[in-house]
Amino acid sequence: MARKVAEGLFHGEGDSTRLLAGRHRETGRLRxxxxxxxxxxxxxxxxxxxxxxxxxxxxxxxxxKTPFNGRGDDADFKPYGVGYVELPGELIxxxxxxxxxxxxxKIGQPMHITTEAYRDDENGPVLTYAFAPDGEESRA
Known part of the structure; x- marks a missing residue:
């Protein structure tokens, strides 16, 4: 059974994923x-x-380098994207x-939230959140 990389970071899987932020009670700023x-x-x-x-x-x-704990070793490592996604009116x-x-x-490309199994441990896949281009099927 898949588990989340950290509690309180997001909930759901695939298309139902939502990132969890905090809104400061006095200033209204998101974190x-x-x-x-x-x-x-x-x-x-x-x-x-x-x-x-x-x-x-x-x-x-x-x-x-360590402490990276994702899937694969040097021989079977698969490239992946990392970047910043602007959530309009909220945060980057x-x-x-x-x-x-x-x-x-491409910069400016519409993206949607999903999840990805980025490593495995003794209990199975470990999920993290990720963004995918609109029009591409979400992952779990």
Whole structure:
């Protein structure tokens, strides 16, 4: 059974995924991820928009150094996108980017939230949130 990389970061899977942010009770400013610890009492939990536009990105073409714990070793590592997605009127969030063809990613491109199994542990797949280009099927 799949589990989330961290509690309080997002809920749902695939198309039903929503990032969880905090809205400061006094200033109304959003903060992602939702604060934890002592600061948590100053924030109300809010769901961020599932859609946005690609603001900036790069392609990770080699396996990052430790403490990276994603799938694969140097021999079978698969490149992935990482970038910033602007959620209109809310925030710009950093995210993994998933696409059928990473060379089709373009700044300003409409994106939607999804999830991706980025590694496995003793209990099965570990999910993180990701954004995918509109028109591409969401992952789980």
């Amino acid at each position: 992602f991820p939702l604060p934890t610890g002592p600061d948590r009492e100053y924030y109300d939990e809010v769901e961020l928009s599932p859609r946005g536009k690609l603001w900036s990105y790069t392609i990770q073409r080699f396996r990052p 969030v950093e995210s993994r980017l998933v696409a059928n063809d990473l060379s089709t990613l």
